[in-house]
Amino acid sequence: MRRHLLILLTVAIMIPSFAALVLGGIGLVQHERAMERVARSYVVDIAESVASRLDMSWSRTRSFPLNDRERFLRLRQVTWGLSIPGWVAVVDVNGTVLVSTADAEVLRLLWQKGIPVGSAIEVDSREGEKYTLAAFPAGDTGWYVVAAVSWDKLMGPMMRFNRWPILVGLIGFLGIVSVLALWKWLVAPLRVLGNEVSSLQLGKDIPQGDDPSAVFEIRRLRQVLEQLARGAVERAQLMKQYVGDIVRVQEEERSRIAREIHDGPLQDVTALIHQIRLSRMVKDPKNEDTRHLENAEDGAIHAVSEMRALCDELSPPWLDLGLSQALDELTERLSRHLGVEIPVEVDCDEELPADVTLSFFRVVQEAVHNSVRHGRASRVSLRLSCDNGKALLEIADDGTGFEPPGDFEELRVRGHRGLANMSERMSLIGGKLEVGSSDEGGTLIRCKWGPTSSSA
């Protein structure tokens, strides 16, 4: 199973929160129980002590009857000086309050049948307030001492923590908020970054340098990544420039050598042929010298045709005629040498720059050779069209075709330089080379050049 960061973080946040919540809950319940016990023993104590005091005081005056007023004063004495957070009252069997501490009206409300004597109980008033109450008989007077304490007043704010669900809700809410915050600032930016890095073509793409919604560390990571990518792009550009320079220098050199051969030795040997022919004209054909001259002439003619072939191979002079005618000448020669049919369709009246002409020329040269050598094609068709400074060249063959590689460099590594070279030729003039399948099941090579393709 994959451990997602968000899940881990959520769990990490939630576990301690819930643990705290549960512990808090347990603590609170324990506390409430303790309070209940305290309150019970408290009211029981009060009621018991008042009852015993009442009994004692009463038994001393039992010998003579008391009128109501005397009885009241006596009862007051018993309860006098009691300062308690609650109430004490003396009631008779019927529940009539004979005497009580201040504000003991509430007892009348709480007094009900069935209250056990001698032990404390919790009673809820009609308003929902909680009380602990205890009643004790005051000896044989027939009266009862009732003591009560209000939870609200005694323990006040502590016990109001009866809003447990709200607390749980609040913690849950905070948990969700923090998970969302983690998602927004940490997990989501991390995921975006991860996707960007996985699809990043080093040397080509530059990722976004900042993500304002991410945490500082991720933003820092992005900055570093951007710097790395920039460095790679610069290196790639430098590399491209370097390769471009090599190709350019190579072509310049080839064309210089071709020109030198053409203007130098080729002309010299041609002049030599003229001289041989002239001297042969004055000689007697039967003469031994004439035979030598004939041999010399044949050798010189052979040298001329070899030098011409060499010039054409290095850098054909007829490239100067423009792409359309250069392609005609090239394909006519290739079809003669390789024995393949090469129909050419040209729909291009525009004059293309010399480097573009040269690149297209070299691509065709390579492509036709590849079609014959690797695809065993018998027909390679060329189609060149120009439109508003854009040029499109399509080379389709009827050969065996092949699975186009995703990356030409991969082919180069495997030692197949042809496609990589063609692609490089196009990229050096700011063009693009695509490889696909032709209608006949062979290979289709498409070269695009123009202002739009250079930006792509």
Next chain:
Amino acid sequence: MAIRVILADDHPLTRAGLRDYIAKERDLVLVGEASDGDEAWDLIERERPDVALLDIRMPGENGVSLARRIKESSLPVIPVMLTSFDAQQYVMASLRAGARGYILKTVTPEELSRAIRVVARGGLYLDGEVARSIEDGDSAFESLSGREREVLLYAARGLSSKEIAKDLIISERTVQTHLASIYDKLGARNKTEAMLLALKYGIVALEELIE
């Protein structure tokens, strides 16, 4: 009357050889030599020769462009290319520019004088090496049909098979069948060669081909 010839070539040894070739013929007279394009133009304007032998590659103005200038100035001078370039596209480019002959510098003295005489008479001369020739008088080739001739002329103007098909209201496949038949009849291996051979054999006139 002798045919007046000028020779423009930047290579002195080549000029020397060709000069001697021409000197051997009684009906040819070399009236001037130039070693670059600009000199050649001055010479042409001054001497008004019958035939101008022009190298394609020269310092200054090149031979093809000189031929075009002669054509544009309507000078009564017949340009003939004398070059080391054996590319058929150069032949076509030269003919389009107004040249009436195309000879390689490895030409024999006999061929050179014949070429000069042919173009001076108003003919067209193409070197055997650039358009494989069949021996004179050998008309082994079958004559082209009217349609084939038409297709060849359209193709010579640089129209694609598709465009020819559209103009002649026939299918592209028919155009290709015609072209294949033309190559076969002329013994040509491609379009350019077919055009050059058709010119050589007089099947089409140069004016028709390069209009």
